[in-house]
Amino acid sequence: GAVVSQHPSWVICKSGTSVKIECRSLDFQATTMFWYRQFPKQSLMLMATSNEGSKATYEQGVEKDKFLINHASLTLSTLTVTSAHPEDSSFYICSARGASGSGNEQFFGPGTRLTVL
């Protein structure tokens, strides 16, 4: 199956700093990438949808100025958590969908564990 990577796999930062998480599709071109967050023992909640070359679409309740998403190429999307606070500590997972032929299946990255002190 298609491979999606995320970097870093975990990060610890101080409150008030910004953190950038990368999501890459390694062996296919991803026209659409999705960003999710997952709190302990909870399911994944969609934060935003990003299409290459256009602005991301954010879900209701997600602050677009706090969670900056850039999808500059067909293989890379980045999520920047700006001025992070302890309540932003979570597991962030991206997924990618290919242009065609994949049955609209989404392929998920391994996730990034963010801890804000």
Add this chain to the structure above:
Amino acid sequence: KQEVTQIPAALSVPEGENLVLNCSFTDSAIYNLQWFRQDPGKGLTSLLLIQSSQREQTSGRLNASLDKSSGRSTLYIAASQPGDSATYLCAVSLGSNYKLTFGKGTLLTVNP
């Protein structure tokens, strides 16, 4: 708003047993349904994808069925093994935006 429910929330079985995980969704106008596996602290591994026009999909010891009209899907695992222990997530996509709505998952433990 689409809601996805998974029952049971947790399941513990002895090795070798066949088992069924359940998923229900409130809006039957789905585009497709996916079953995923998540190991602790890890990302998601896609197990099976069922398009809205399909009734079931099979991969090895796994079989997923879909009854769109009743808003239900089941994941059948045959001859369970300790390595099957993980959280199983069901997710549905409503349409061309390909957004997935996830259930909370079923935590499966297969005891040797």
